Amino acid sequence: MDARDRLIVALDVSSIAEAEVMVQRIGDAVSFYKIGYQLAFAGGLPFAHDLIGMGKKVFVDLKLHDIGNTVAKGVESVAKLGATFLTVHAYPQTMHAAVDARKGSGLRILAVTVLTSYDDADIAAAGYDLTVPELVTERAAQARDIGVDGLVCSGEEAARLRAIASAGMVLVIPGIRPAGAERGDQKRIMTPTAAIGAGADYLVVGRPVIAASDPKAAAEAIVAEIAGAAR
Ligand code: C5P
Numbered sequence: 001m002d003a004r005d006r007l008i009v010a011l012d013v014s015s016i017a018e019a020e021v022m023v024q025r026i027g028d029a030v031s032f033y034k035i036g037y038q039l040a041f042a043g044g045l046p047f048a049h050d051l052i053g054m055g056k057k058v059f060v061d062l063k064l065h066d067i068g069n070t071v072a073k074g075v076e077s078v079a080k081l082g083a084t085f086l087t088v089h090a091y092p093q094t095m096h097a098a099v100d101a102r103k104g105s106g107l108r109i110l111a112v113t114v115l116t117s118y119d120d121a122d123i124a125a126a127g128y129d130l131t132v133p134e135l136v137t138e139r140a141a142q143a144r145d146i147g148v149d150g151l152v153c154s155g156e157e158a159a160r161l162r163a164i165a166s167a168g169m170v171l172v173i174p175g176i177r178p179a180g181a182e183r184g185d186q187k188r189i190m191t192p193t194a195a196i197g198a199g200a201d202y203l204v205v206g207r208p209v210i211a212a213s214d215p216k217a218a219a220e221a222i223v224a225e226i227a228g229a230a231r
Contacts (some may be wrong), residue, residue, distance in 0.1 A: 001201070003227035008032040008059055008172070009219060010206035016043045022210055023051065029219040032084070034059040034204055045081065052082040059085035059172075059204075063112055068097035079105035085172070087112050087152060090139035095146045108149035110172055113139040113161075116154050116188065133160075140164045155190030155198055162199035174204035178222055181208045192222050196229035 009030045011019050019039055033056055035044040040062060048058045060083045064071050071088065075098045078086045088098045090111035098109045113136040114123070120131050128135055140151055140161050150170035153161050158171055165171065177189040184207050195203055205222060212218035 003230060004029075004223050005031055005057075006196075006200075006202050006226050006230075007219060007223055008034050008202050008204045009209050010034040010036065010061075010174070010204055011039050011044070012036060012206045012210065014038055014042060016047050019044070019047055022215060023054075023056075026209070026216050026219055029216045029223065030209075031055075032057040032059065032202070034061050034206075036061040048081055048083060057084040059083070059087075059110075061085075061087050063087045063089055064098065065089040065091060065094050068093050071097040072101035075101035075107070075109070079107040083107055085110050085150070090114075090143050090148075090151075092142050092146065095143055095148050099147045099149075108170070110150045110152050110170075111139070111143040111148045112152050113143070113157075116175070133157075136161070137164060144169060150201070152204075154188050155195045155200070156188050158195065158198035158200055170201040171199055172202045172204060173198075173200040174206075176203045176205045176208070176222075178208055178218075178225060192225040193229040196226060 011033050013019050033051055035048050051058050060078050064074055071094050079102055085108050087110045088094050090113045095111055102109055114132055123132055141164055144166050150172055151161055152172045154175055155173050158173055173195045175186045175189050176192055176195055177183055179191055183189050192203055209215050209218045
């Protein structure tokens with residue numbers, strides 16, 4: 001895979017006007033954008049359609065979780081939009097519904113095993129008698145067995161999950177900080193080089209690109225680092 005196609009820039013901005021300016025400034029340095037809650041609920045889904053029309057790929061990060069029928073109908077709509085990736089929470093019923101509903105389309109389903117803001121106490125409060133690594137491992141194995149296309153995980157989990165995932169599954173890693181970048185609120189960060197070394201197929205990067213004084217140059221530097229690490 002071309003290094004440029006392995007960088008996914010998180011369009012974490014609050015309006016379509018800001019998103020349009022950012023995409024314009026970044027130009028051909030980036031081919032893949034992630035749209036999450038903030039932009040999706042501010043007109044981001046019609047904008048996703050525009051991005052796809054411009055030849056960009058779109059990752060819809062809405063972490064679906066509902067009854068199977070509702071998940072399936074939502075997945076069908078996201079598939080019609082032409083998106084490339086969609087996240088769901090890694091509950092077996094949800095994953096089955098999403099995988100069945102994306103058949104025949106170009107959409108790929110990514111499972112979120114355990115949110116990275118959760119620690120063992122949060123898992124216990126939710127009623128699980130497991131540690132976070134145990135629950136991540138169990139859900140990743142379920143995702144593989146159900147035929148989910150990939151996993152979103154922290155850089156720290158990547159090497160362990162690469163061993164559990166099937167060969168065709170992709171690992172998508174956020175929390176990436178090029179050397180010297182601000183870590184922001186991210187607690188567990190990795191450089192692009194370390195993440196590729198740990199088995200990442202795609203890197204999700206937000207603020208180090210969109211808050212940079214020159215977003216295009218920041219994206220190009222990350223792509224160059226991915227290319228160097230992948231050699
Ligand atoms: O700005 P930053 O590079 O920290 O943005 C990372 C992006 O990845 C954000 O859109 C964030 O919601 C997302 N993400 C994350 N950690 C996860 C899952 C998704 O940071 N575990």
